[in-house]
Amino acid sequence: MHNWLSQDIVEVLESVWANEERGSSAVEEISQEAKTEVTEDLLAECEREGYLTRNGGGEIRLTALGRQTAGEIIRRHRLAERLVVDVLGMTLEESEADACEFEHFLAQGVTSAICTLLGHPRFCPHNHPIPEGECCRQIEAQVNSLVASIDRLEVGEEAKVAYVSASNFPRIRKLSSFGITPGVPIKVKQKFPSFVIQCDETQIALENDIARDIYVWRKSNDNQ
């Protein structure tokens, strides 16, 4: 693994990744997406370093190395966005960071700690998927999360809504019409046969996959 990459290469890898998410591998779109000028030299350098391949038709694809490297950068970038929004309580604009700077908010070594703190979020505030890390696949890690999806809470546990995962905008609107918005205290009333939470005076029954989309700040685990 490279510990250091030029910002230009990072930009290209992030752009190719984002483009692949949209199902495109066209070089023009990568140039548009990147926050740096994508020159022939730069692409040739990325190719030489083994991060991507190009074919005659102007298509660019990540190699296995490129995929791994870009995935880690994208993961840090999107987790940092979540950190800014959920923990610092700022909008991404208020943070005054350029879009290309977010990955620098997190040192590589603390990524899994931050991911755990945030409850292994699956989407960034822009609704883009966060690549899974090793921590997300280890169930024990979930126990120590300060932020967790509410299906992980015990009956009787109280918490405060941190955010609703942005996987589904109509769902977010619906939940917010029930009063489930960031900062609101909730309590788990029942987990089986259906999931019921109390939010203000209202009891709300939720399907399990919806419960998994609601992330909350847990109180300390001392009293459990």
Ligand SMILES: [Zn+2]
């Ligand atoms: Zn984002």
Ligand SMILES: [Zn+2]
């Ligand atoms: Zn994780």
